[in-house]
Amino acid sequence: MAPKLFKSINKLILYLSILAAAVCIATFSKAYSLKSFLRPDASSTHAAFFPSHVNEQEITQTLNLVIHKLRHELDQMRVLPHDTPLRSKHAPLLADVLGLIESVRDSLSVSPSLDRDPDQEARTAQFAPADHFLTEEIRKYILVKPNRLGKQNFMGANGTFTSIGHGCFAARDELESYMDYDIGDVCNDDWKLAQKLMIHGCDPLPRRRCYARAPQIYTRPLPMNESLWKLPDDRNVRWGGYRCKNFTCLASNVTKKGFFKCAECFNLVDHESPRWINPVYQNPNVNLTSDFMISDVLELKRGEIRIGLDFSVGTGTFAARMREHNVTIVTATVNLGAPFNEMIALRGLVPLYVTVNQRLPFFDNTLDLIHTTRFLDGWIDLVLLEFVVYDWDRVLRPGGLLWIDSFFCLKEDLDEYLGVFGMMRYKRHEWIVVPKFDKNDDREVFFSAVLEKPSRPFR
Numbered sequence: 001m002a003p004k005l006f007k008s009i010n011k012l013i014l015y016l017s018i019l020a021a022a023v024c025i026a027t028f029s030k031a032y033s034l035k036s037f038l039r040p041d042a043s044s045t046h047a048a049f050f051p052s053h054v055n056e057q058e059i060t061q062t063l064n065l066v067i068h069k070l071r072h073e074l075d076q077m078r079v080l081p082h083d084t085p086l087r088s089k090h091a092p093l094l095a096d097v098l099g100l101i102e103s104v105r106d107s108l109s110v111s112p113s114l115d116r117d118p119d120q121e122a123r124t125a126q127f128a129p130a131d132h133f134l135t136e137e138i139r140k141y142i143l144v145k146p147n148r149l150g151k152q153n154f155m156g157a158n159g160t161f162t163s164i165g166h167g168c169f170a171a172r173d174e175l176e177s178y179m180d181y182d183i184g185d186v187c188n189d190d191w192k193l194a195q196k197l198m199i200h201g202c203d204p205l206p207r208r209r210c211y212a213r214a215p216q217i218y219t220r221p222l223p224m225n226e227s228l229w230k231l232p233d234d235r236n237v238r239w240g241g242y243r244c245k246n247f248t249c250l251a252s253n254v255t256k257k258g259f260f261k262c263a264e265c266f267n268l269v270d271h272e273s274p275r276w277i278n279p280v281y282q283n284p285n286v287n288l289t290s291d292f293m294i295s296d297v298l299e300l301k302r303g304e305i306r307i308g309l310d311f312s313v314g315t316g317t318f319a320a321r322m323r324e325h326n327v328t329i330v331t332a333t334v335n336l337g338a339p340f341n342e343m344i345a346l347r348g349l350v351p352l353y354v355t356v357n358q359r360l361p362f363f364d365n366t367l368d369l370i371h372t373t374r375f376l377d378g379w380i381d382l383v384l385l386e387f388v389v390y391d392w393d394r395v396l397r398p399g400g401l402l403w404i405d406s407f408f409c410l411k412e413d414l415d416e417y418l419g420v421f422g423m424m425r426y427k428r429h430e431w432i433v434v435p436k437f438d439k440n441d442d443r444e445v446f447f448s449a450v451l452e453k454p455s456r457p458f459r
Contacts, residue, residue: 063105070098071136091134099131099139132169135176137183141206165357167201175202181210189213192241195334203357213238224348228320229268232346237339250338259337261313262374266343272317288434290406290446294321297403297450300429301368305401308369309352309360311376311392312405316344316351318371323349327369332360356380356388362395370396371403378409378417378444385420393424398455402426407447408436414445426451 077091130139145160147153168175178193187210194205219233234246243258244250250257250266257263264271274280276294281287298305310318310331319329332352333340344351354361356376370392376385392402402424409417414433430450435442 060105063101066101067098067105070094070101074098074134074136095131095134095139099128102139102143129164129169133172133176135179137179137181137209138175138206141179162206163204164206165198165201165203167203167357168197168205171197171200171202175206179206179208181208183209184211186211187213189238189240191238191335198355198357199334201357203355221346221348227346227348228323229273231266231268232343236346237342239339242338244338247343257337261336262315265313265315265317266338268315268317272315275317276321290432290434290448292403292405292430292448292450294325297401297430298325298327300450301399301401301452304399305368308367308371309362309395311370311372313340313374315340316347316349318373319344319349320347329369329371333375356384360391360395364394365397367395367400368397369401369403371405372407373405377407378413382416382420385417386423389420389424393453396453398453400453401429402449402451402453404447404449404451408444409447410443411445414447418447421449421451424451424453426453 074091074094077094130142133139133142141162142164145162147157147159152158164175174193174197178188178190178197181187187208197203197205215236215238217235219235221227221236222230222232231247231251234248237247239245243256247266251268276291279289279291279293281289305327307328308322308330310316310329312318312331313333313336314331316331319331322329328350330350330352331344332354333344334353334355335341341351341353352361376388380388396402404421407417428449428451430448432448434446436444436446
């Protein structure tokens, strides 16, 4: 079977190469005379390349025929194992040829009257991201989508420029697996692969044209007056990929639940309900705590804190407590070993599924408050932390509050981290460093602060 397929594909490649060459020769013979090759300025415009007598429709039909045959062969190759020489050698070649021919066809369909940026066109020609991938769905998603009306849309663009994270190119095999599905069918149960891609820089992920999986039996969520402090129904979560298979397991004191950050945050009664209401003293013999109370922080800007972001690992308790003060908080987190996003949503709160790699999806100077705890700690690179802090500063409005809650690190690293938070020149409402007593040594410390963004009358 394999030798026959190999032979037929070799013949097809030869046939397609000859056909493509013929199309190119025919196209150039119609577009150019001999003199045009001798004159360097003859092809300086789109009109010179495609004179009025060129039958672009005929050329487009021929290119569509070639594209159809190439796609058919690529579909046949997809059923072969990844390590098959036939697929590993010929498939990338066919994909490259397909991308080039599609580019020529698409260029024929673009009206020369559109506003064009020559520099942008040159950059696009030098780097075509779609050419990096074999899976057709990725290629279709990445390619620029021209407006059907042939003119700028209401956003001022001549097309739609979909994007993926730069890490997607380093994780090509994983991304192609993620995008390998039947259009209109149910998506694969691959949320863990998607999250892995996001965490490793493939963020944003491309959209997909399949139906996201949902729990087999989804019950009505609890009413708002019950949902904040009661565990949700287990049937409203897909538990595949987690060690615990229900909320009771997550809320219990069992070990090896699949995550260690916020290990008790599913225990809404004993662990979560006192948070930010009663201070926690790690050592009863030492009257020191890194906790600030919500009521005290809100009193700093009475009546001014209305909306904000909690950038943490948790189940939305901070947002739940702030809701009691008529403050709307969006909780940004990922599902690190447990269904954190589902839990937040089932409590009637708003989850934001983003990683630390991504720029915050808020406009400049719009939020009243940013709170963070248990996430950005002593593991984070200092340069990355600077980018994150400047992004927080971007979305905080003048007079907004930045609440650093129990940031912990090694003592010897403390000054460097404090330097990052101090470089913003925020007004210090609260600023405290206390020992971290949960280990047998005294090498780590907690740092907490409430800082106010100053007004910057830049021109």
